[in-house]
Amino acid sequence: MISIKGLTKTFATPSNRITAVDDLTLDIKEGEIFGVIGYSGAGKSTFVRLLNRLEEPSAGQVTIDNQDITALNSNQLRLTRQEIGMIFQHFNLLWSRTVKDNIAFPLEISGVAKQERDKRVQELINLVGLTGREDAYPSQLSGGQKQRVGIARALANRPKVLLCDEATSALDPETTNSILDLLVDINAKLDLTIILITHEMHVIRKICNQVAVMEEGKIVEQGDVLNVFRHPKQQVTQKFVEQVMGTSEEHGDVDELVNRYDSGKIVKLHFIGESANQALISQVAKLFDIDINILQGKITQMQQGAYGTLFVQIDGEKAEIDSAIAYITEETSVEVEVLRNVE
Structure with missing residues (x-):
């Protein structure tokens, strides 16, 4: 055109x-x-x-x-x-x-x-x-x-x-x-x-x-x-995205977030489309012997569907944490990024 x-x-x-x-x-x-x-x-x-x-x-x-x-x-x-x-x-x-x-x-x-x-x-x-x-x-x-x-x-x-x-x-x-x-x-x-x-x-x-x-x-x-x-x-572009999501992902901000906790893993979850409406946190907590602490995040609607970023602390035995992360990665459309091991 x-x-x-x-x-x-x-x-x-x-x-x-x-x-x-x-x-x-x-x-x-x-x-x-x-x-x-x-x-x-x-x-x-x-x-x-x-x-x-x-x-x-x-x-x-x-x-x-x-x-x-x-x-x-x-x-x-x-x-x-x-x-x-x-x-x-x-x-x-x-x-x-x-x-x-x-x-x-x-x-x-x-x-x-x-x-x-x-x-x-x-x-x-x-x-x-x-x-x-x-x-x-x-x-x-x-x-x-x-x-x-x-x-x-x-x-x-x-x-x-x-x-x-x-x-x-x-x-x-x-x-x-x-x-x-x-x-x-x-x-x-x-x-x-x-x-x-x-x-x-x-x-x-x-x-x-x-x-x-x-x-x-x-x-x-x-x-x-x-x-x-x-x-x-x-x-x-990152600055423009932060306007909408209301969260900064500069290294200093992530470091500050991670430094508040002394166990488990800090994980960043990207929710896209229909996955943003899934009850993922409660579902994973039921399937695995772990505790999930939501730290910060936001989900927003776009013309092509929902998009969200969520920062969580996953605590428990290492094997259970790894299994939970593997489940999210392999069985859902949610993208997973492990920001820091704080064990």
């Missing part, structure tokens, strides 16, 4: 040149929700603006649905942009227009007849949950309602791709979740490809299928969201 090759954007300043996006290559499948995450200055917002040429690339190629976006002239680009919707952090609504008139605006520009335009606007108002607010002005709306107007407007011309540039960053947590649920619903109903730019791993965790981590203009890590959570390779 979307193929990006060698995409680069360099800005010239009086004293030097800054490379905001650095030789970025990426493929995004049709119909998926693809997340791009990075801290401020990573280049992610510049990257998403390059996809519809709100920023002109310095080098590279962007192909959407077999069409080379970077090769289009201004007239061709204007028509193609109708197939690429975009929503923004601060909504970018027309404050002198009502909800329905904001949503109708791109249809007016496209020359859609009024009767067809009115029908499409009402469809979108119903889709985004704004029925009854058609005649309200942006100043009369909450932040979440404003973003729903922005989403409806972006969908007006039935785009193939929806670009979301920090679309939930200005919203409170509850409203953020409602907007993310709406994006998942739209993705399923319309089979729409969504590219979501954010600095919040919670957003990635909740709705994305794939994620790319950006740092200093480059993609430093990429993959299935669940796999990235399970095995974050880069330090920046």
Whole structure:
């Protein structure tokens, strides 16, 4: 669906040149929700603006649905942009227009007849949950309602791709979740490809299928969201995962955890998918003559299922401890990592 090759954007300043996006290559499948995450200055917002040429690339190629976006002239680009919707952090609504008139605006520009335009606007108002607010002005709306107007407007011309540039960053947590649920619903109903730019791993965790981590203009890590959570390779990715899981796995923290106990083994358990809902601890305690002490951990829901990390102390005779660990490793889908023998 979307193929990006060698995409680069360099800005010239009086004293030097800054490379905001650095030789970025990426493929995004049709119909998926693809997340791009990075801290401020990573280049992610510049990257998403390059996809519809709100920023002109310095080098590279962007192909959407077999069409080379970077090769289009201004007239061709204007028509193609109708197939690429975009929503923004601060909504970018027309404050002198009502909800329905904001949503109708791109249809007016496209020359859609009024009767067809009115029908499409009402469809979108119903889709985004704004029925009854058609005649309200942006100043009369909450932040979440404003973003729903922005989403409806972006969908007006039935785009193939929806670009979301920090679309939930200005919203409170509850409203953020409602907007993310709406994006998942739209993705399923319309089979729409969504590219979501954010600095919040919670957003990635909740709705994305794939994620790319950006740092200093480059993609430093990429993959299935669940796999990235399970095995974050880069330090920046590890920090993002810690945002959601609420546990740090730095060596010093593990050492502190282990040093509290003077017997048994300290074990880290990775729960994935259905295994996160299993009563594993009580089951193992019944099967083996051991004591299990839960030290810390968290389980969180993702688009692809549940994921969790649990730190436990397993105490008892060495043979029983080893048998319990072998059972978990061989008979369940839970991953086991022995952090320290403290016998």
